[in-house]
Amino acid sequence: STAELARCNEAGAAQGSPAVLAEISTGLLARRSHISPKYLYDTLGSRLFEAICELDEYYPTRTEASIFTSHGEAIAACVGQGGSLIDLGAGNCAKAASLFPLLRPQQYVPLDISAEFLATAVAGLQQRFPAIAMTPLGVDFSAGFQLPEHVSKSRRVFFYPGSSIGNFSPPQAVGLLRNLRDNLGADGGLLIGIDLVKQSSVLDAAYNDELGVTAAFNLNLLRHVNRLAGANFDLRQWQHCAYFDEAASRIEMHLQAQCDVTLRWQGGARQFARGERIHTEDSYKYTRGGFNQLLASAGFEAVQYWTDPANWFAVLYARA
Numbered sequence: 001s002t003a004e005l006a007r008c009n010e011a012g013a014a015q016g017s018p019a020v021l022a023e024i025s026t027g028l029l030a031r032r033s034h035i036s037p038k039y040l041y042d043t044l045g046s047r048l049f050e051a052i053c054e055l056d057e058y059y060p061t062r063t064e065a066s067i068f069t070s071h072g073e074a075i076a077a078c079v080g081q082g083g084s085l086i087d088l089g090a091g092n093c094a095k096a097a098s099l100f101p102l103l104r105p106q107q108y109v110p111l112d113i114s115a116e117f118l119a120t121a122v123a124g125l126q127q128r129f130p131a132i133a134m135t136p137l138g139v140d141f142s143a144g145f146q147l148p149e150h151v152s153k154s155r156r157v158f159f160y161p162g163s164s165i166g167n168f169s170p171p172q173a174v175g176l177l178r179n180l181r182d183n184l185g186a187d188g189g190l191l192i193g194i195d196l197v198k199q200s201s202v203l204d205a206a207y208n209d210e211l212g213v214t215a216a217f218n219l220n221l222l223r224h225v226n227r228l229a230g231a232n233f234d235l236r237q238w239q240h241c242a243y244f245d246e247a248a249s250r251i252e253m254h255l256q257a258q259c260d261v262t263l264r265w266q267g268g269a270r271q272f273a274r275g276e277r278i279h280t281e282d283s284y285k286y287t288r289g290g291f292n293q294l295l296a297s298a299g300f301e302a303v304q305y306w307t308d309p310a311n312w313f314a315v316l317y318a319r320a
């Protein structure tokens, strides 16, 4: 189950479920080896991602925050107040918490694959906002999800900030958006942040920071897979590699073997030649028109749009 998957994502978990093992194994054995980016987020990975958001080079977090600061009232006027705020990939919940004064939700439902990290964040938040009913859910919502019965069916606002939608391929993104649209209920909507296409030097720097935090974030995935699949990755043999592919309009993140490697894991093995890569993440960058098309094919209409002066990032509110 997704809850089981979330538990397996935590630092203490010795092993993944059979489904997790099968997924990791299939990816490693593929002609172009890959591991799902969801395995970037064990507890340490979630903390490393928090650190990435503080980096000078990583502009999305602060640019999105500046859009909420500059356009907060217009956004609140458009989204409305009350109802339930359903936070997809909530992490430390800081982004949603900064909107509580504007959106005044009655219920807050944060979802995240990193269940333990989420539970700690919500415990602190509930003390700061005792009037808001909070129900954290440790789930991999990309695999489809059902909200608990007590989440009111009217005025559901799905909140999906940070351009996390960019970590799905466009067809997967449409599937996820359709799923959200089907769960909107009456008078609901989707408040979403997307990263926009820009100069590739800015994009490349954001995923190759000087401090090496993004490299640590990427490499930490191997530690996590060692635990989940009983693999024998030696992190010193692998190097972070990230670049913007203009034709595909996405950052690709890989781990590259620095020498010949014999990798073993529970029930499998594979040789990697020096220079061979494991693909660990894509981060799609959109144009306004391109993302509108995605929303339209998922059944969303009436899109409101706010951006920063340099047009680096956008916040959208879409209704069915």
Ligand code: AVI
Residues within 6 Å of the ligand: 052, 162, 163, 164, 165, 166, 167, 207, 214, 281, 282, 283
């Ligand atoms: C979570 N997600 C939107 C981040 C991104 O920019 O694609 C994950 C990340 N990967 C490397 N740096 C940040």
